[in-house]
Amino acid sequence: MAPAVSPTPPPVPRAGYRHLLRTPGAWTFLLPGFAARQPFAMLTLSIVLLLRHTTGSYGVAGAVAAVTGVAMALFAPQSGKLADRYGQRAVLVPGVLSHAAAAALLTVLALAHAPLWALIAAAVPTGASVPQIGPMVRARWAAVLGSGAPDGSGPRPGRHPLLATAAAFESVTDELTFVIGPVLATGLSTGVHPASGLIAEAALTLVGGLLFAAQRRTAPPPAPGRADPRERHASALSVPGVRVLAVVFLGIGSVFGGMQVALTAFSQEHGRPGLNGVLYGVFAAGDMLAGAACGAITWRTSPQRRLLASYAALALVCSTLWAAPTPLPLGGLGLLAGLCIAPALITGYTLVETLVPATSRTEAFTWLTGSVALGQAAAVTAAGQLADGFGASAAFTVPLIGTASALLTVVSLRGRLAPRADTTVTGRGQCVPDAHSGASRWADTS
Template sequence: MSSATYRTLLHTPGVAAFFLTAAAGRVGIAMTSLGIIWLVHGQTGSYALAGLVTGGFAVAEALVGPQLARLVDRFGQTRVLPPTLLAHAAAVAALLAVVTLGSPNWLIVAGGVGVGATIPQLGALSAARWSALLRGDRSADLPTAFALESLSNGLAYLAGPVLVSAVGASGHPGLGTVLAATLVVSGGLAFAAQRRSAPPPASGAAERHRAGRSLLRPGFAVLVGINLAIGVFFGAMQVSVAAFAVLHGAAGAAAPIYAVSSCSGLLAGWLYGLRRWRVAPRVQLALVAAGAALGCLPLLAADSLPGLGFAIALTGMAVPPILVLSSVLAEAAVHRAVLTQAFTWLNSASAAGSAGAAAVSGRAVDAFGAHGGFAVAAAATAVMAVLAVAGVRALQRQPSREERDE
């Protein structure tokens, strides 16, 4: 195995420019939610209001993101992305204004909704470019390309929260939100400027209608369900790990445990992308999902922080391959004219699952302790494994590449 595969991909004409600009924007996206919490709490002193605003942001992003993706597939990335970014900048400015001026709570929540509704899905746009560039003879390189995307996303969500927390703790709670918006808008505009690598929009209404039906195929529905389950897993783990650390008198241990999970996932994603796997992606997904479900079992018996760290590292290693394989199978399941929508729906499913799980796992922790939250996470991985194993047949009946491109 050699990292030359990653280098080769990045040396493809036009790739480094769009990949690196999208990576910068992703760091800003990873900072936005936590930046809103710092901003609202710093100005109002209320965590409850900060949670409401962040919840409005997350719901708006999950609901509006696929609709923006539909416009991208119809009119093209270079036409839709710039006005979306300008709208995002205006929405962030409006949120800063209403928070600073001490406006009513409902107006502040509406400001968070505006920010979420306009934030661009740079990950989906970047994945769509990979699919367009690696079509034909280079389609076997797609798993490596999507692994590279997963690494970029993982690094963004590792660095972004740390950066925004450092800025927020410096005494300027609004600065993190400004910095996040600056990265999103500047990175997004630089990404949109790379016109040569942008996939062409759908050519006509008939093609869009035919392509849209591919989003209803059973195979794609399975992938949406798997991403919803993995979102539930993430949401439950965030609450449960914090509760476990507090119950063991070491609240500060939660952050290192999260870091262990992130680092193990990054390592697994990097190693996965280095190899050409002979096993069919749908079979790989079933095996890795089953492994993730089994890997969650030690969480139910963990009674010490080191034991929890080991179990977290074990489960974290399964996540990047699942996300990569979901992208690979989604690319194979839907028409090329709706790829951006497909990738965005997967992201929205994960976000929706994470948001819902935070409330459910919180109740489970209150009732049964931290292990109740871990039980929610384990149940999510079990559902994910069942979907992956049961969906092998549906994922097997994928259209040929020629049929997807018609």
């Protein structure tokens, strides 16, 4: 009898962008998702530019923009939970419709010189309804690359080699929106009409969001059992590592928010308001370039060490921003800051893959996105007050304080970012060591 021949295992795809973008169905959600994720890049700056024009105060503009960011941060995780439970389309369609209506109301009130309380009242639904496209796209990548069954119980002998590449690609995409978004918002608000940036943001959200929601084939299915209200599932925030990352990502938000206001004030002080979009675009371009490089590198250091190194470098660069005397050196420092942000973002999102099961993945991603929004909101408020009282140089201290605080958090709590075998998020998903790779995976323990 001839000896049994074991089947040849399928070849492992190379972890490159070219192979990633050949994933079946990828382009059907990438293109509309790119348009629909513009709110995160345009919303805060569009509000600041509009209200700075109508009220003449960075403080008022920053306060209203901050309320929008806080509302986004508070409601984003709930949106992620609902998407995990009922599906992305059920959350997206009413969300983008609500956001377009709320942004339109805020625009009308601003142009009508409404009182501050009315602007804040309109800012709450505007921020709360921002669609969480980035986390949803990341969840779709995990679904189409087969990183585990929706209930966390499917076979997962190791992470798909393209998942890290997908995380890097999403960071590049995020930062490409931060290259295009601020320039677009500034150009429209200063060159066409002060309200046109916010109007364009709402229109892109509406059209892109509806097209994204229409792509049902690539959407991860609702988690089994999630529709039963009697079955209770713990939040992804119950995982210690997710809580640490949520705090750490506040520092990234402080850079985004602080830079938006500080660069706007810096451009005004130098008599070139249109330069704001260019300077912020250079900062975001550095972020995008670093993200592209991260996806092409085979890392041999642990993600925990990469996160620590990224925040140390980011805090160092942010400590020099306030001293830039002219736009040219400030642009160079902004580019360096951007180069440091992408590794921190990519590493954080990659760590989530090892910390939570598929049932809570979208929610976990939205906690990080919400933390960025919350940090951005706090930074916009603080930087606005400092810019009004002391000028642009003082506003640049906000990113420094935020990143230094995040660095201290990573240093003191980095041990909690390692997946533990006894970490449980739901009744079925449990993180256990993988026998083949030594990494952690989620398995069915019921």
